[in-house]
Amino acid sequence: MAKQLDYHTIREIFTRFRDAEAEPLGELNHVNAYTLVVAVALSAQATDAGVNKATASLFEVADTPQKMLDLGEDALIEHIRTIGLYRNKAKNVMKLSRILVEEYGGTVPCSRAALESLPGVGRKTANVVLNMWWRHPAQAVDTHIFRLGNRSGIAPGKDVVAVERAIEDHIPVDFQLHAHHWMILHGRYVCVARKPKCGNCLIRDLCQYEDKTE
Structure with missing residues (x-):
């Protein structure tokens, strides 16, 4: 488990996520x-x-x-x-x-x-x-977010509730609404479980993961 990143580093991480995709969308289809x-x-x-x-x-x-x-x-x-x-x-x-x-x-x-x-x-x-649906700044922690939070230091925690609390406590308020979508998409497509794609990671220089891939 990485150490908790400081406020300024986390702000930079989510600024980069926002600059790359300002309105991240969930991938489950629904109509209501x-x-x-x-x-x-x-x-x-x-x-x-x-x-x-x-x-x-x-x-x-x-x-x-x-x-x-x-x-x-x-x-x-x-x-x-x-x-x-x-x-x-x-x-x-x-x-x-x-x-x-x-x-x-x-x-x-x-x-x-x-x-x-x-x-x-x-x-x-x-x-x-x-x-x-209601655009509450609620943080849904799945395996991708749990992995990314702990590897990077964005939101380390021993269980999903601890990671959820770390997200709420340490990610700046202006990023809270989309925080879990940015994290789940990054964990799903870049910071994958077996061989993270660190060479294509936009927060590589800020991440605390020690076993970065080329």
């Missing part, structure tokens, strides 16, 4: 808050590309909680069969859809606690929805 919740829930232990392929036809017929209930679990399974853990995920999607219809009038709540109470929705999923 509900389909975003479903897409993020389905993405656990799956790739965004795989989820997008499965949900392309699903969201054409079930883009609201009630439509998902009308579709039924068996039909849902046929749409998402290519996604890992699809049976358990299908059960959770049906359960959360019923809760949204019966307790929230079919509307996705905009509080973290309410979102986390839904089956299959954990803290990371809740933070993604809060950030992408």
